[in-house]
Amino acid sequence: MGKRVTVFNPGPAMLPDPVLERVQTEMLDFAGTGMSVMEMSHRSKQFEGVLNDAVSRIKRLLRLGERYHVLFLQGGASLQFAMVPMNLAQDGKSVAYVDTGSWASKAVKEARLLKKDVTLVASSTDRDYTYIPKNIAIDENLSYLHLTSNNTIRGTQWHYFPESGDVPLVSDMSSDIFSRLFNPEPFGLIYAGAQKNAGPSGVTIVIIREDMLERTPRDIPTMLKYSTFTESNSLYNTPPCFAIYVVGLVMQWLEENIGGLENMEDLNRRKANLIYDYLDNQDFYRNPVERDSRSWMNVVFRLPTQELEQDFIQEANQVGLVGLKGHRSVGGCRASLYNAVDLKAVESLVDFMKEFVRSKG
Ligand SMILES: Cc1ncc(COP(=O)(O)O)c(C=O)c1O
Structure with a gap:
């Protein structure tokens, strides 16, 4: 075997050695089943245990209250750029965004493609996205305020979150979820592709507050509704089982090793x-x-x-x-x-x- 290197990749990114070693030892026989998690039915008791364990660990680590659901979806953080406005935009209210470059701009683009009334409340494009805007004025008549907590490409990060009153915050936390503690209460929804701090690519973690589910319009496709996945414990269709299993191991590492x-x-x-x-x-x-x-x-x-x-x-x-x-x-x-x-x-x-x-x- 070759020498292990230090991986400074932006995502997919480095995973903890103890997690990779555990995956290796369980590859041919997961918990005495004589099979790999890759070979297991997603409807089996064993897999349900894997999924529920990952959910519980995420809830404990982030100190999420009763009102939050943790979901495992596919389509990457990029699909969330569209699912968020599809599910959470309210009639007569605009959807607000802060443009901090690259991924944040892509989120804005999808909301516009869906013909939502987009308000750009702040942008750092004037200085080539080298800073996070401050003193953002927030109108109460907004469906939500979207921000990208860490800008992977530009190397900027929100070190405070704006006071948004009754307007729920929505955040793309793909590249800094599980890196620090924050108060989840102001967030109506948080999403993150797993492939940086949480596990391998192929699964997207979505954390949604109960009250956001009331907004879901009836006329969007089943696979694009958050309620489809809250009602089925992320098991409406075949989920990315192996990726969810590895996410669970990374969460266990965070709790027990860190x-x-x-x-x-x-x-x-x-x-x-x-x-x-x-x-x-x-x-x-x-x-x-x-x-x-x-x-x-x-x-x-x-x-x-x-x-x-x-x-x-x-x-x-x-x-x-x-x-x-x-x-x-x-x-x-x-x-x-x-x-x-x-x-x-x-x-x-x-x-x-x-x-x-x-x-x-
Ligand atoms: C902040 C942020 N959002 C979204 C994405 C896109 O994620 P995905 O490839 O899972 O769609 C990335 C990818 O690097 C990212 O860093």
Whole structure:
């Protein structure tokens, strides 16, 4: 077997070693069944146990109250860009968005395609999406306010959530769910593709508050209604069983190995501080993001030239630090420091960055 590398990929991303090892040991015989979770009926008692365990762990970790349902859907976070306005837009009220670039813009695009009355309450396009807008004024006559809690491509993150009164917040938390604690109460709906902090690709976690279900229009397709999945415990049709199983193991790792989201948040803060402190105290690498908007999950940086960026990515690869290329739409470099990337990995990256400057700077 080859050497395991440190994966700084933006998603699919690194998974904790203990989770992968557990998957390996259970691959041919899950819990004495003599079969893999991949081979099991999704209607079996065993699989129902797997699914319910994952749901309970998510509820405990995020401290979700009784009013929240946890669902496992398909179609990625990208399908949620459409399902959210389809299910939650109310007659006579507009749907509000904050455009913080890339994925947030795509969410706006889908709401417009569906001919919803879209209000853009704030945008950071004026400074190339390098910050999170502040002091957002919210009109009470809105169906919901959508924001992207962490902007994977731009490397920005909301470190506070706007006060929205009776207007429910809806958030795409694909790239920072389970990275920190937050108060779920103002959120009517949260969604996240699993493939960053929660597990493999193929499953999308949707957390929906009970009162949001009353909004579902009758005339949308069954598979696009949240109520279809709340009524069937995510088992209306065949779910992505294996991905749900791995999500459950990642949640177990968070609870039992890490000790919950307070500890995870503390670790993530230390990881982010380590790399930003370094970036702030030299002038070879440059992080374009305003300080109070910096993402703890995706650290974007530029080198003096594109040639140096290519060398950096290639040489890092050679020493087992992989996945440091920025998104193709913005270029540069990006280190994604999701939960499974530990402090030691970030220390190795910073050491490599220092060494690279010494050899090229
Ligand atoms: C914040 C955010 N939203 C949405 C997406 C799209 O997710 P999916 O590929 O699951 O549709 C991504 C993917 O990287 C993302 O980072």
